[in-house]
Amino acid sequence: MTFNISKVENFSEWYSEILVRAEVTDLRYGVKGFVVIRPWGARIIDKMYRIYESALRATEHSPVIFPSVIPEGNFKKESSHVEGFAPDVFWLEKKQGEDRLALRPTSETAFYDLYKLWIRSYRDLPMRLYQRANVFRNETKATRPLIRSREFYWIESHDAFSTKKEAEAQVQDDINMTEEVMHKIFGVPFLAMKRPEWDKFPGAEYTIGSDSILPDGRIIQQPSTHLISQHFVKAFDLSFKDDKEKDKMPWLTCYGPAMSRILASVISVHGDDNGLVLPYTIAPVQVVIVPIGNDAQVAGRRSQVGDVVEKLRADLMKEYVDVLIDDSDKRVGEKFFYWEMKGVPFRIEVGKKELGDEEVTLFVRDTREKILVKIKDLAETIKDLGAEYDERLIARADEFFASRIVDCSSKVEIKKALDSGKIAKFSFCSCDKDGEKCAEFVEKELQARIMGTLVSDESEMLGVRCQISGKKLGKCPFCGKKAECVVYAGKSY
């Protein structure tokens, strides 16, 4: 009945097993790479969506709903985009007399076709639209539930501006949103990486990816934001009249946080050997109340214990705490185990003993401590403890992440870092086309990927208190040329 798999020593098994045991996903749907997300997972994702959508609306983004299908003609308008995405596309069987249709792998080519009609004048700008959508990619590599699926659940925002400056400010705002939501609310630290030339989004002028790390040291790519190339803008023939009636080309950005994949990070980063540990803010159940003793179990809610339990629930609900009473006929120990494994932050035990006292025992999931809490202050206390809980989770995740970044100055050091599940940071010849050869060497010989250059030295902002070694650039450890940048590299699945 116990869970008890070591996350650090055997992450892969831990991850597969917790998804089953905590009823997050079900992999038995019978189609490669398509996963069923069960209620516990769907409820977390729903909370994540609501928070992300609120953040987008607060920054002047409006929702929109585009079709899931993209006509082949539109899809193929921008050559590097086609080249990048075509192998990944699921096509629909063509209907006679109609265009062949792609299931969207991403929606630039759907949005821009309408932006051509919607953007006429500088008064129409900025335009900031997003959609909550399922997208489809025919992954040829091995799929992994929530991490790499052939259908996944994301938000994509597609923004348009009059000037490049505004567009670049949006790219920075997108990074800030990843920081504010994914890191500061969901507790997933990351590095904002400007991708090397050869690894940018097909059709972008540049791409800022955010890379997080799994407990086994593998890199997982989280939301990216892109400054779209003007080639793309031309391909869709976008233009607007400025305030002097002159024709101008708009500047475009896009941003794509994937809820299902962020959930994979949330699960991996915070979980422990007893199962899930969910941030208080996004836990579907934040407090579970377990009535204890025969009185509670037999007579249920009409008993004295039952009355107290009902009162506690009402108090908590009034303060918008998501609370559940487990009055099933399972044994108490079984209930404790079950809700711990599911990652519920707080458990309240109420038995005959508690009836006389004015206190209840609160079990805290991450520290596994028991605290006595006064019943009259319960709701307030829970909210304070919830905030502290999330801060603790974030601090722990940050610490782990920082410990995984290693300054390296030779091939040997880089290999050693990568082989021990760390991110290597080192001087590198170039992130332009020139560096691609060395990147290929890294990929082939070290099975690792050049993640890019850090967007900001404000590493504090990114939650990473790693040792930045200053700006002194050495030589590229692979070709020996003078380095132009400091890059990060890591292994991914």
Added chain:
Amino acid sequence: MTFNISKVENFSEWYSEILVRAEVTDLRYGVKGFVVIRPWGARIIDKMYRIYESALRATEHSPVIFPSVIPEGNFKKESSHVEGFAPDVFWLEKKQGEDRLALRPTSETAFYDLYKLWIRSYRDLPMRLYQRANVFRNETKATRPLIRSREFYWIESHDAFSTKKEAEAQVQDDINMTEEVMHKIFGVPFLAMKRPEWDKFPGAEYTIGSDSILPDGRIIQQPSTHLISQHFVKAFDLSFKDDKEKDKMPWLTCYGPAMSRILASVISVHGDDNGLVLPYTIAPVQVVIVPIGNDAQVAGRRSQVGDVVEKLRADLMKEYVDVLIDDSDKRVGEKFFYWEMKGVPFRIEVGKKELGDEEVTLFVRDTREKILVKIKDLAETIKDLGAEYDERLIARADEFFASRIVDCSSKVEIKKALDSGKIAKFSFCSCDKDGEKCAEFVEKELQARIMGTLVSDESEMLGVRCQISGKKLGKCPFCGKKAECVVYAGKSY
């Protein structure tokens, strides 16, 4: 600049035009039957989804996320289901070595494949799961935006029970939810109709549809709920052990409210010749504040008028009212027109005159009255007026609907009713297979559809104060046989 199309006299033009002018949808996506839903439409749909999902969760439904694709093998397990849906299916181009995949037209065959694994014992029941999803149907008839599209946006709940009695109670609960949400919140009245044998959901034992009416008298089908046939249960080999360890077959129901189509009804039912009229509860903007006078326009928010406007906004936001200040440089008259056409329930005008008084002028969209409201009571007053506003909309919709139902006792009367855009109610031979011939006659000769029999005589509950003519059954006006039921018939697109 004015809108001014007569909804009653020229509904079809009114509907097409208001979708464009109020920026609800855009039909220029270039793929037949696939529509872009613009921010104004997406924001209404989002509010509708939240309300419907809350109602489902309050009745013990949990969210779940199933893949959008269904393997051909599963899709074809139940023969009447295949027969009913196969012509409507979009198939994906088959990948080598993999099953052919359908884009879900509805998800019974996706859910039940997993229900086989999830439902083992009576302890697993009842199981009530729903998903918010896009579904796809290759409509061959003419498509109409939001009403009949090839991709649409709905919720589908799939429930399983130990006994038929519980399942039938769920069907009744589903009808009640349509009443509570679609009618009592969104203001769309309907008739709950038990469908004739020949018109039930493919794979159902019986179907209760809810039929609403458009201003031109056409019937529009809204959420249906179905008791799934035990053939379907057998086809998916579903069974569970009861409390005596005996194998039993579960009873299944499903329910499918489509947000996009309900939005079509909301728009059609409440709108008037000046544009949209949105229920207060689901309007994206509930109150628009328009600053008036040169002072406001030039100096913007730093002016005296601007200060009052900001204070009003803050007061309203504190009470969760969705409020917007229109301080654009458009002319005041243009702003008035624009927000009326968009269906915003309340407009507040603030000019120099209002600065001295402690009152502002409130324009009410549906009645077009102007009311003076004390600034200090504004938020409270708006909420009260908002509730009254919605009640007024519902009453008006109910009245219209009731006036459209006509008791008929002969072919001539039925034809007359149908031809004048009404629903005809009459004695009919049979809603079993026996009646299909007369129904075909109605379809061919009168271009109308037998909607079914009223589920309940509690017509008050359904918001329809029509004259129920008692239970006396006459003869079927088509075959002359003794009638077994009273049916309703109407024309649909």
